[in-house]
Amino acid sequence: MHPEEKAWNDLRTAASSRLRPGFAGRVLGAARGPGSGAWAALREAAAACLRPGFAARVLREARGAVMPSYASQFALSAATVVLCLAAVLFLQQRNQRLADERNLAEWRAIVAFAQEIDVPGR
Amino acid sequence: MDETSTTDLVDLVRRAQRGDEEALHDLIVTYQNRVAGFVFAITNRRDQVEDLSQQVFIKMVRAIGGLQAPSQFESWLFRLARNTCIDQLRRQKLRRIFLPFAAEHENIPEPPGAVDTEELDALRHALEHLRPQDRALLALVQEGRSHAEIAAVLSTSVAAVKARLHRAREHLREHYQSHHAP
Numbered sequence: 001m002h003p004e005e006k007a008w009n010d011l012r013t014a015a016s017s018r019l020r021p022g023f024a025g026r027v028l029g030a031a032r033g034p035g036s037g038a039w040a041a042l043r044e045a046a047a048a049c050l051r052p053g054f055a056a057r058v059l060r061e062a063r064g065a066v067m068p069s070y071a072s073q074f075a076l077s078a079a080t081v082v083l084c085l086a087a088v089l090f091l092q093q094r095n096q097r098l099a100d101e102r103n104l105a106e107w108r109a110i111v112a113f114a115q116e117i118d119v120p121g122r
Numbered sequence: 123m124d125e126t127s128t129t130d131l132v133d134l135v136r137r138a139q140r141g142d143e144e145a146l147h148d149l150i151v152t153y154q155n156r157v158a159g160f161v162f163a164i165t166n167r168r169d170q171v172e173d174l175s176q177q178v179f180i181k182m183v184r185a186i187g188g189l190q191a192p193s194q195f196e197s198w199l200f201r202l203a204r205n206t207c208i209d210q211l212r213r214q215k216l217r218r219i220f221l222p223f224a225a226e227h228e229n230i231p232e233p234p235g236a237v238d239t240e241e242l243d244a245l246r247h248a249l250e251h252l253r254p255q256d257r258a259l260l261a262l263v264q265e266g267r268s269h270a271e272i273a274a275v276l277s278t279s280v281a282a283v284k285a286r287l288h289r290a291r292e293h294l295r296e297h298y299q300s301h302h303a304p
Contacts, residue, residue, distance in 0.1 A: 032295075033295035042246070045168070046161065046163075047159065049171035050175065054150070058183065062183035
């Protein structure tokens with residue numbers, strides 16, 4: 001082989017050894033964008049995320065967890081409001097009664113004291 | 123899908139609409155991998171695939187009785203899947219606004235064990251750079267939905283779908299090239 005030809009061959013070999021395997025596929029992939037293989041790999045990777053018995057689990061969840069209806073949510077809200085109002089009214093009446101009892105007791109004490117100091121002939 | 127399988131699917135959907143557990147089970151098994159792939163394409167998160175796919179099928183089980191045209195089951199199912207994923211991404215975005223550390227919690231690196239091939243890695247990298255709506259658009263095309271069906275799903279015109287699809291493909295190719303350079 002002619003030395004010059006050998007040198008060119010060596011250059012080609014050295015250059016091609018720098019290309020990673022699958023060079024042609026990567027060039028085509030880069031030029032055309034992701035092909036069906038990439039999308040298929042995505043689907044496979046996603047399918048691998050589903051644990052065995054997925055369908056049975058979905059059906060169990062769908063039947064088990066009952067979605068609250070708007071009516072039931074409204075009823076719950078209304079019941080909460082009624083309970084809160086009842087609690088407020090009860091506390092308010094209780095405080096009022098205690099205050100009345102305290103005031104009456106004070107008045108009785110004042111009346112008793114007034115009667116004591118108002119005894120005729122004293 | 124050929125005529126026989128379309129008839130089989132319509133029959134399966136009708137049985138499922140009547141509450142046949144076996145038909146519902148068969149429908150889930152038939153579509154679970156495709157829905158999982160669709161969810162993965164939109165969210166790009168392995169750890170969300172099962173949870174979101176489950177949500178999609180639970181919605182399917184609860185709403186299938188109201189499906190007017192059983193022959194439209196596939197496009198109806200993928201519309202459910204698309205809306206479920208987009209809603210989830212919106213909720214995550216809202217959480218990031220109100221909860222300062224939510225983003226850090228949501229961006230936890232995926233657990234080791236699942237190693238992507240070079241091709242899949244490049245596709246995921248490219249999808250990451252697209253808006254969720256565009257990812258959903260490309261995923262719908264990959265699921266064989268026609269432009270007219272996609273237009274119906276997105277409540278827009280066929281021309282608008284074509285334009286958006288062209289832009290989305292351009293972006294995908296651009297980012298795919300940058301990651302998948304020879």
